Amino acid sequence: MQEHQEKLADALAGCAKGDRNALRTIFELEGARLVAVAQRILRRRELAEDVVQEAFIQIWTKAGQYAPDRGSARGWIYAITRNRALNLVRDGKRLEFTEPDNLADLHDAEHMDHAANIWADLDNQNRLRECLSRLDETKRRSILMVYVSGYTHGEIAGRLKVPLGTAKAWVRRGLASLRECMA
Amino acid sequence: MSAGKRDIDELADEYVLGLLDAADYARVEADIETDSSLRAAVAASRDRFLALDLLAKPGHEPEGLWGRIAATLDDPKAGVPVVAAAGDGDPQTAIRTANDNPVAGWRLAALSGIAASLLLAVGLGWSLLLQPEPRVIAVLLDGAGEPQAIVEDFGNASARVMPLVDFEVPEGRTMQVWTLPSQELGPVSLGLLPRSQDMILDGPVLPQPKEAQLYEITIEQAGGSPTGRPTGPILVKGFAKMPR
Numbered sequence: 041m042q043e044h045q046e047k048l049a050d051a052l053a054g055c056a057k058g059d060r061n062a063l064r065t066i067f068e069l070e071g072a073r074l075v076a077v078a079q080r081i082l083r084r085r086e087l088a089e090d091v092v093q094e095a096f097i098q099i100w101t102k103a104g105q106y107a108p109d110r111g112s113a114r115g116w117i118y119a120i121t122r123n124r125a126l127n128l129v130r131d132g133k134r135l136e137f138t139e140p141d142n143l144a145d146l147h148d149a150e151h152m153d154h155a156a157n158i159w160a161d162l163d164n165q166n167r168l169r170e171c172l173s174r175l176d177e178t179k180r181r182s183i184l185m186v187y188v189s190g191y192t193h194g195e196i197a198g199r200l201k202v203p204l205g206t207a208k209a210w211v212r213r214g215l216a217s218l219r220e221c222m223a
Numbered sequence: 224m225s226a227g228k229r230d231i232d233e234l235a236d237e238y239v240l241g242l243l244d245a246a247d248y249a250r251v252e253a254d255i256e257t258d259s260s261l262r263a264a265v266a267a268s269r270d271r272f273l274a275l276d277l278l279a280k281p282g283h284e285p286e287g288l289w290g291r292i293a294a295t296l297d298d299p300k301a302g303v304p305v306v307a308a309a310g311d312g313d314p315q316t317a318i319r320t321a322n323d324n325p326v327a328g329w330r331l332a333a334l335s336g337i338a339a340s341l342l343l344a345v346g347l348g349w350s351l352l353l354q355p356e357p358r359v360i361a362v363l364l365d366g367a368g369e370p371q372a373i374v375e376d377f378g379n380a381s382a383r384v385m386p387l388v389d390f391e392v393p394e395g396r397t398m399q400v401w402t403l404p405s406q407e408l409g410p411v412s413l414g415l416l417p418r419s420q421d422m423i424l425d426g427p428v429l430p431q432p433k434e435a436q437l438y439e440i441t442i443e444q445a446g447g448s449p450t451g452r453p454t455g456p457i458l459v460k461g462f463a464k465m466p467r
Contacts, residue, residue, distance in 0.1 A: 158275065
């Protein structure tokens with residue numbers, strides 16, 4: 041992990057100097073997984089690939105801004121991709137047609153369960169897993185829906201059939217507990 | 224832990240998880256550059272959750288994706304995808320369900336609307352003969368999928384709007400025409416449409432309009448949206464087609 045992080049940090053430094061092979065290295069190390077991360081949020085593979093394409097252009101142009109005080113190189117790279125995917129989803133929500141058929145609802149339910157259960161795949165030694173396991177089910181589920189699937193408070197309220205204020209409180213308290221647990 | 228620190232940590236988490244609205248998001252993004260404690264909180268938050276991203280199982284190799292990235296680096300104008308318009312000519316389904324109160328019938332309306340826009344683009348061929356030639360044409364549909372207006376975007380900061388019906392606009396309100404050139408830019412106003420009549424709008428300079436770019440008309444307060452983004456109800460919307 042540490043070695044991997046160093047490779048990525050070096051590659052970002054290379055990008056900042058205009059070395060395209062460095063960007064290629066990042067793509068080879070993380071590209072496929074970044075597509076998967078974007079797809080968890082966007083559902084559609086081709087949209088996810090478009091987002092990753094945009095993200096790599098941004099990684100290339102912003103690489104000079106990366107510094108260790110911005111967190112790990114890997115976290116920085118994933119954050120860029122996540123932001124682009126979330127922007128697309130949020131704009132879509134505001135502007136696009138909805139797709140209101142039962143198939144979408146079913147798909148949603150499956151997606152939600154997947155998001156809610158994914159934490160169990162974390163390594164036993166992982167601190168995040170330990171801390172998530174201490175949260176009660178509603179808070180854990182809400183946080184995972186937000187992070188893994190890119191849901192908003194409003195979407196969580198709708199999917200879990202609770203008032204908006206309740207959903208917000210679950211997320212806020214859950215996040216606070218996680219911070220405390222992981223500090 | 225002081226209240227101030229707690230607030231910063233909470234803000235950082237909400238930023239990292241994508242829970243802030245656009246204005247707060249932009250503010251945090253700017254503050255990160257100058258506020259080292261916020262920067263540290265965001266960094267910590269990202270790395271706290273990163274393990275969840277690393278669980279995502281990479282599927283098959285994204286074939287051709289590196290080629291597209293490299294091509295965009297070679298020619299920045301060429302290849303940047305308009306992700307809203309990506310896909311297979313069916314942009315409506317490209318956007319996942321994000322509404323808790325779906326309106327039955329929209330999907331069918333949208334699909335039939337694509338057919339309608341194709342037909343109209345042909346049927347209204349006369350408009351193509353006008354100079355300058357529009358880069359794209361969008362037929363804007365109402366909730367029932369009925370064509371209500373046409374936008375021709377000339378791609379030179381001007382666009383022509385042709386209402387096909389008399390829209391009912393409440394007193395003290397105005398219609399405003401929008402497009403979504405890219406996700407980065409977000410929705411951009413092309414101008415106000417005070418009455419239901421054919422108008423040339425002089426909008427801002429934008430990237431060349433593309434196939435399947437979104438156009439819409441909303442009802443806004445007199446003088447136009449106060450935020451620069453659509454705030455009022457959507458009257459009609461549609462996706463652009465390029466004249467063949």
